């Protein structure tokens with residue numbers, strides 16, 4: 001009886017121990033998956049891999065690139081349509097080297113050039129998260145069809161050989177833990193550089209000009225180096241953190257376009273410690289810029305409240321010149337109700353002032369044009385829902401302004417509230433309406449292919465000619 005009780009007790013004890021072990025194992029696994037989830041948010045996988053109103057990570061999102069539209073693929077663990085058959089090594093290669101499971105090269109619209117610095121442990125956590133916690137979606141996505149010669153994926157091998165740095169971040173002696181964490185997040189998962197760094201002829205990031213401002217589609221990602229005039233040198237650490245968390249710094253800037261999306265889906269969900277770390281690192285980058293075109297200080301100080309409408313409403317004479325009347329009229333009809341007749345915005349800052357505003361007082365007017373055409377939309381826990389209606393010809397536009405209208409309105413806003421030295425033409429509005437400037441890369445590649453083809457032809461002709469010339473001599477000589 002005693003032995004029976006003993007063995008029963010032993011068995012019970014064993015089961016308890018085993019369950020405890022299983023619990024710790026699944027606790028550890030849960031922690032890894034949770035870490036993967038956080039990294040997926042920090043890396044904003046969802047922004048590209050989820051179509052509007054589509055299932056999470058099921059892809060299908062068309063991503064406009066200067067050489068054509070690239071479709072983000074289904075990265076749910078669906079075995080047939082997603083990455084269900086990816087091994088962890090294949091997953092790591094896709095993220096850090098831009099190589100798909102079947103060996104084909106990915107286009108750098110997938111930001112593997114930034115993810116390349118991610119650690120093995122973080123890639124492992126992401127992999128576990130995608131395989132275990134993302135719901136599989138059995139649904140195909142449209143295929144990417146780029147124009148020739150960009151449709152040849154092998155060409156990306158050459159590009160990668162030139163521009164992909166797939167080594168981990170170098171050691172940085174004497175830096176604080178916070179700085180190192182900030183560098184890792186900013187250079188890797190949060191990939192600030194993919195948008196804020198200008199690109200060279202072959203679309204590679206120009207690292208000599210890192211973070212000094214670049215056009216991404218219709219929006220301009222401004223200079224965020226600590227330069228006092230061209231960059232954000234006048235921002236405090238706290239202001240930068242609160243911009244990343246809520247998308248606005250009162251009296252300085254509001255985030256629209258792709259930055260609003262990055263804040264909504266990614267940055268606003270990061271821990272305060274991580275946001276502080278990113279800000280420490282960004283504020284410590286080399287300052288790049290000059291004082292040109294900013295006669296009255298940087299874009300957060302320039303401009304003032306103005307009212308050319310008072311006279312204009314008492315037509316025909318007034319502050320606005322005849323040429324400015326169309327712009328003033330549109331301002332009065334479409335903008336003044338929210339931003340105020342003096343462009344001063346509201347006291348609570350919900351409707352921002354149009355002076356001392358990054359979008360109106362810099363040297364680049366593209367964000368003013370894009371804001372008018374596409375509006376502003378952003379959602380964060382601490383900043384709530386922010387919405388300005390679009391005035392382009394989107395289906396949900398409040399009313400449609402033509403290119404001439406937008407140019408006239410922009411010039412009115414720039415002259416009376418923002419950087420009066422900057423002018424907008426209807427042609428520039430059309431470029432932003434079409435999704436931003438096109439790259440000359442496609443042309444360069446086509447010329448490159450043409451030159452290549454000519455070289456091959458020349459080589460063939462030369463070889464043939466040589467054969468004809470050479471043979472008789474050889475025969476004569478050795479007879």
Ligand code: HEC
Pocket residue numbers: 039040043044045046047048049063070071072073074075082083091094095100101105106107108109110111126144
């Ligand atoms: C800026 C947009 C963007 C972001 C952010 C992004 N991706 Fe992608 N990803 C793409 C595009 C576009 C493709 C398809 C590229 C192609 O067809 O060459 C792609 C392809 C992939 C593939 C290859 C799948 C296949 O077999 O076709 C994987 C895996 C992948 N992404 C995973 C991720 C993960 C994980 C994250 C977040 C850590 C992420 N992506 C973030 C745009 C993005």
Ligand code: HEC
Pocket residue numbers: 186190191192193194195196216219220221222223224232240243252253254255256257258259260262267278282358359367
């Ligand atoms: C997907 C592209 C994208 C990514 C990624 C991105 N940004 Fe931006 N950023 C933009 C755009 C576009 C704007 C302009 C938004 C506007 O003014 O409406 C912007 C604006 C800003 C501004 C305000 C500058 C000003 O003058 O108004 C700051 C600061 C900033 N970004 C910091 C960052 C940091 C730090 C990161 C990385 C953690 C980052 N951004 C990642 C596209 C991006």
Ligand code: HEC
Pocket residue numbers: 247248253254255256331334335336337338339350351352354357358359360367368371372376386387388389391409413
């Ligand atoms: C219904 C109210 C409303 C109307 C009408 C409106 N706006 Fe806005 N505007 C907003 C809100 C809300 C924001 C964003 C505030 C934020 O991001 O915190 C904004 C932001 C802006 C910004 C800054 C965007 C950036 O990226 O930095 C500019 C510039 C602007 N509006 C110009 C205009 C102009 C010009 C018009 C007239 C065509 C106009 N707005 C009409 C509500 C409005």
